[in-house]
Amino acid sequence: MNKNHFISFIIAIIATGLMTQCRMQDKNRLSEDVLPPTPDYNDTTQWYITDRSGEADLFYIISTETGDYALDGEEYHFAHTYNDSVRQPLYSEMLGVDTLLSGRLNFYSPYYRQCSLQTFTSDSTAEARMPIPLDDVRQAFKYYITHLNHDRPFILAGFSQGAIILLKLLQEMDESTYGRMVAAYAIGTVITQQMVDECPKIKPAQSADDIGVTICYNSVRDANCVDKRHGRSVVAINPVNWRTDSVEAEFATEPTPLKLVTEQKKDKMTVHLDPTTNLLFVSGYTASDYVMPLIGQEGNYHSREIWLYRQQLRENMAHRIAVFSNAKR
Numbered sequence: 001m002n003k004n005h006f007i008s009f010i011i012a013i014i015a016t017g018l019m020t021q022c023r024m025q026d027k028n029r030l031s032e033d034v035l036p037p038t039p040d041y042n043d044t045t046q047w048y049i050t051d052r053s054g055e056a057d058l059f060y061i062i063s064t065e066t067g068d069y070a071l072d073g074e075e076y077h078f079a080h081t082y083n084d085s086v087r088q089p090l091y092s093e094m095l096g097v098d099t100l101l102s103g104r105l106n107f108y109s110p111y112y113r114q115c116s117l118q119t120f121t122s123d124s125t126a127e128a129r130m131p132i133p134l135d136d137v138r139q140a141f142k143y144y145i146t147h148l149n150h151d152r153p154f155i156l157a158g159f160s161q162g163a164i165i166l167l168k169l170l171q172e173m174d175e176s177t178y179g180r181m182v183a184a185y186a187i188g189t190v191i192t193q194q195m196v197d198e199c200p201k202i203k204p205a206q207s208a209d210d211i212g213v214t215i216c217y218n219s220v221r222d223a224n225c226v227d228k229r230h231g232r233s234v235v236a237i238n239p240v241n242w243r244t245d246s247v248e249a250e251f252a253t254e255p256t257p258l259k260l261v262t263e264q265k266k267d268k269m270t271v272h273l274d275p276t277t278n279l280l281f282v283s284g285y286t287a288s289d290y291v292m293p294l295i296g297q298e299g300n301y302h303s304r305e306i307w308l309y310r311q312q313l314r315e316n317m318a319h320r321i322a323v324f325s326n327a328k329r
Contacts (some may be wrong), residue, residue, distance in 0.1 A: 033129070036080035036113055039136055041143040046081055048094035049148075050107040056182065056321045057154040058105040059144060060097055061112075061137055061162030063188070065089035068116045077119060078132055081111035090114075096257070097159075100310040103318050105155070108148060110140030114161055130164070137165045138172070145177055153324050155317050156184040159306060163189035163216075170214070171199045182324045184214045185313070188305045191216050191235040204235040208242035208316055209323045215239070219271070219280040219308065225299030226279060236278035239309040240271055242316065248272040255287035257307045269308075282308075 039046040066079040066086065080086045090111055098107040113136050115129045158166035163186040170184055178201055191214070196202050205213040216235040220226050240249035249271055254264040269284035282301060285308075291298055306313065 033077055034074040035132065036076060036078055037082055039081045039111055039113065039140070041110060041140050046111045046140075048091060048098070048107070048109045048111070050098055050102065052102070052104055052106050054104045054106045055152065055325065056105055057149060057152055058098075058102050058107050058317065059141065059154055059156050060094070060101075060107065060109045061158035061165050062090055062093045062097070062109060062114070063158075063160035063162050064114060064117050064120070065093055066114055066116050068118045077116045077129065078113040079111070079116075081113060087111060097157075097306060100306065101157075101314045101317065103314050105317065105321075106152075108144055110137060110144075112136035112140060120161075133161065134165050134168055137162075138169065141169055149180075151180065153180050153182050153321060153328075155182050155321070158186060158189075160188045160302070163187055167191065167195060167199075167202065170201045171195075173201055178212070182211055183317075183320050185317075186214055186216045186235075188218060188302050189216065190218070190231055190233040192231065193234045196234060202235070204244075205237050205242075206244055209319060211320055211324045211327065217273075217280050217305070218278075219282050219301040219305055221283070221285070221299035221301070222281060223274070223277050223279065225297060226277070227297075227300070233278050236273055236280075238271060238273045238280060239312050239316070244273065246272050246275055251309075251312070253308060253311065255285055255308075256289050256304075258289050 041047070066089065069076055069086065071080060071083065071086075079090060081090075094109040098109070112133050114133045115126065119129050120126050156166055156169065158164075166184060166186050167189070173181070183205070184202075191202060196204070201212075203213045205215045214235055215237055216233055217237060217239055218226070218233065237244050238247075238249055240251050241247060243249075250268070251271070252266040252268045254261045255267045256264065267284050267286050269282055271280050271282045273279075274281050285301065287304075291300075301308065
């Protein structure tokens with residue numbers, strides 16, 4: 001071993017020790033975290049439900065709407081699903097997604113003890129805390145399948161933190177339940193090759209009408225606007241033309257949900273899937289409100305992944321359900 005290799009070896013050992021120490025510290029922090037009450041999914045207050053008497057359902061797992069907060073003299077890093085002020089942002093996303101995407105679908109979305117936004121500034125902290133929201137949604141989905149679904153076909157969808165949880169549900173899903181799943185929309189997350197290899201139910205979507213598949217995409221202005229920590233997703237599709245190659249698609253929509261659509265001009269945008277990064281490269285987007293606090297950066301359109309493609313997503317969900325129903329007949 002030459003001198004340079006020896007130095008590299010020592011640095012690697014030190015780095016490994018530091019990472020282990022950080023993980024232990026994060027686990028210790030988790031053990032000291034104050035946990036809100038566990039949601040009881042027999043309680044209707046722990047659900048947002050819109051029953052449209054539809055032939056199929058949309059089960060949606062919300063993204064991160066909670067920051068660290070103080071309550072009764074304690075600091076919390078998880079959403080308190082029984083506290084009205086903490087619930088309000090969660091409710092707003094549920095209402096918004098139901099309005100934008102459901103169409104004629106029945107809509108089910110559970111309140112859960114999601115991790116705070118600050119959690120995701122550290123990968124090790126996120127890893128330590130994610131079992132709490134994961135177990136909540138696991139219990140909610142089990143309750144939904146047993147008591148609310150009534151053997152209807154369903155779409156499983158999740159955004160950001162919700163998409164991370166969605167992928168775990170897919171890994172654990174039994175064959176009977178998977179047989180009724182029309183598609184899974186894991187929006188704004190990364191799906192690794194290891195995930196695909198370990199979970200046969202994660203089948204990358206290839207078109208607008210395949211069923212039992214997983215849809216995933218991440219939108220940026222260019223390759224410099226992505227969080228490099230999260231790596232490359234091996235599952236990616238363009239939600240405008242539903243292609244997995246680099247063919248461009250054009251579309252027009254209002255750029256921001258923070259203003260009335262009647263007060264906005266539509267942006268004329270082009271979007272294509274970059275084969276090197278598997279990112280959606282978007283040009284023509286004019287809004288400047290999309291930068292997320294703490295973990296966001298200019299040119300990354302993560303917070304607008306549903307809003308920008310809302311029309312295409314709503315139409316595609318309805319189309320895949322029609323294909324699924326025809327196939328079953």
